[in-house]
Amino acid sequence: MxxxxxxxxxxxxxxxxxxxxxxxxxxxxxxxxxxxxxxxxxxxxxxxxxxxxxxxxxxxxxxxxxxxxxxxxxxxxxxxxxxxxxxxxxxxxxxxxxxxxxxxxxxxxxxxxxxxxxxxxxxxxxxxxxxxxxxxxxxxxxxxxxxxxxxxxxxxxxxxxxxxxxxxxxxxxxxxxxxxxxxxxxxxxxxxxxxxxxxxxxxxxxxxxxxxxxxxxxxxxxxxxxxxxxxxxxxxxxxxxxxxxxxxxxxxxxxxxxxxxxxxxxxxxxxxxxxxxxxxxxxxxxxxxxSILLFDVVSVTPDNGAQGSTVNVTISGLGFAPGMQLNFGSGITLSNLVVVNDTTATATLTIAPSATVGPRDVVGTNDTATLTDTLVAGFRVTSSGGPLPGGPVRPVPAVDGSGLVLLVVGMLLVGLVAARRYS
The missing domain is CATH 2.70.98.40 (Glycoside hydrolase, family 65, N-terminal domain)
Structure with a gap:
């Protein structure tokens, strides 16, 4: 309505x-x-x-x-x-x-x-x-x-x-x-x-x-x-x-x-x-x-990875068992899938340098291939040219003419002090 x-x-x-x-x-x-x-x-x-x-x-x-x-x-x-x-x-x-x-x-x-x-x-x-x-x-x-x-x-x-x-x-x-x-x-x-x-x-x-x-x-x-x-x-x-x-x-x-x-x-x-x-x-x-109480993919941690990187992830959910499958979409290869228990699994993701940037649905299939669950936008591929660890890179402000003069004068004074100290 x-x-x-x-x-x-x-x-x-x-x-x-x-x-x-x-x-x-x-x-x-x-x-x-x-x-x-x-x-x-x-x-x-x-x-x-x-x-x-x-x-x-x-x-x-x-x-x-x-x-x-x-x-x-x-x-x-x-x-x-x-x-x-x-x-x-x-x-x-x-x-x-x-x-x-x-x-x-x-x-x-x-x-x-x-x-x-x-x-x-x-x-x-x-x-x-x-x-x-x-x-x-x-x-x-x-x-x-x-x-x-x-x-x-x-x-x-x-x-x-x-x-x-x-x-x-x-x-x-x-x-x-x-x-x-x-x-x-x-x-x-x-x-x-x-x-x-x-x-x-x-x-x-x-x-x-x-x-x-x-x-x-x-x-x-x-x-x-x-x-x-x-x-x-x-x-x-x-x-x-x-x-x-x-x-x-x-x-x-x-x-x-x-x-x-x-x-x-x-x-x-x-x-x-x-x-x-x-x-x-x-x-x-x-x-x-x-079915979500029988087999359910709830989360992926970490939930993102950069193009060209390898990421170890932990997947949480319900109804996990050896033989289950997970698919992260084109450009992401999953390996080393280990079912820890019925609510936790670990895996390694290899993200191709050409993998499309953006959110990915994570599709899981249970061990008997009878149930499928999709975690919508459960993982995100980020650009390989993203910010370095520690935060975004900020550009150095431009120096105008007056600033340049002060910089030169300052360098000359430092040089004179150093020369007198070690003469």
Whole structure:
């Protein structure tokens, strides 16, 4: 959808107000923790109408996802939500929890266990841009303020048609005069394939956490996948997940109770200096475990090399095994590929003097040649005539006529002093 930015006067006034919500909100029998809905003040929502996923993004960092493989049912509770639901980014700093305005969602919310929090303010959301290709993903940008903390947030949501996952980056900027300690949370009340019950699930290699359906074997998963390694995680009953976020620390445990009304969350802890910022990135997947959790090329270090040089590199990722292959493109020969473990490999790159300068995609193939992953612009070839080590070479300023006269006089004086000293 390519709609212009929409904001009514009522939504603008509400977005700028601070909403404090209480854990004492009345609970409805069908879902413990249901909070009283504030009517007429829901978030502005932009929908990425992709395939198979439709991603609804709220202007206060909330989401709802529709999977065409499970038609007509949202994958986050409330599943009937026509807007966004109980999933989003939350931040704790200075003893205050900032979160989406869940109680204003028209279809309701069961986030009562979050306790008291302050809703994001100063909310803006962009129109959907992009064409949905790998080179030009669909994008939505959300910007908020965190009350009077001096922190501001910026989120970019991206989706590529055909993927069963979408990505999001979340940046906090500290506009205050002092450093701030923050805990960033991404979590939700997951609704697995049209069922509010599931089995908590974690993949330790990637640090992903979420849930699977109650079938044996499981055939449907919802996973929170940290692209930036997380400091903590949890997979438990949804109310317990909200309680842990309210307390400021996730437990790093997975509930052993099967087939429960479950949720999951990730946590990142950061100290942001005055005037500084920090960014975390994550994916959320729906359906099969995505191939990026089975084989994924994440980074190359160092990520550049000059024409005519030989560079030893370390490649990081997932699912590495002897027999895997890597291709850095024309003009770069790879040798001495050694798989250290399932997340690390080393290699030697020989860059031809004629190799084209610029970014290169790094294409990896797993050991059985069944999975391929591309790290877009993962390595860069630089010019052989680039700056020498130690910084750029600066030209010597030209000397005008008066400067030349002074230089000659100075040299004569030095000569006279030296002659007298050694005569």
């Amino acid at each position: 390519h709609a212009s930015r929409i904001r009514s006067a009522i939504a603008s006034l509400t977005a700028s107000a601070v909403l404090t919500l209480s854990a004492a909100a009345p609970a409805l029998a069908e879902k413990p923790g249901t909070v009283t809905t504030i009517r007429g003040a829901g978030p502005v929502v932009q929908a990425i109408n992709g395939a198979p996923l439709t991603i609804r993004v709220g202007d206060e960092h909330s989401y709802q996802i529709i999977n065409a493989d499970i038609p007509g049912v949202g994958q986050i509770y409330p599943s009937s939500s026509s807007g966004t639901a109980d999933m989003g980014w939350m931040v704790r700093t200075g003893g205050v929890l900032y979160a989406p305005a869940y109680s204003t969602h028209p279809s309701g919310s069961a986030t009562g266990s979050l306790g008291a929090y302050t809703a994001y303010s100063g909310r803006t959301i962009s129109a959907v841009t992009g064409t949905g290709t790998a080179a030009d993903p669909f994008r939505v940008v959300v910007e908020n303020q965190l009350g009077t903390s001096g922190l501001s947030s910026r989120e970019t949501v991206r989706y590529v048609n055909g993927d069963n996952y979408f990505s999001k980056s979340f940046t906090l900027t500290n506009n205050s005069a002092a450093s701030q300690d923050v805990s960033i949370f991404l979590g939700g009340d997951i609704y697995l394939a049209g069922d509010d019950s599931g089995v908590p699930y974690r993949q330790s290699a990637s640090g992903s956490v979420g849930g699977s359906d109650c079938g044996t074997p499981a055939s449907y998963y919802i996973l929170y996948i940290p692209q930036t390694p997380a400091n903590a995680w949890t997979g438990s009953g949804y109310g317990n997940v909200w309680s842990q976020i309210a307390g400021g620390t996730l437990s790093n445990t997975l509930s052993t109770t099967s087939c429960i009304d479950n949720g999951a969350a990730l946590q990142w802890n950061r100290t942001i200096p005055a005037g500084g910022s920090t960014t975390v990135e994550a994916l959320t997947s729906f359906g099969d475990i995505p």
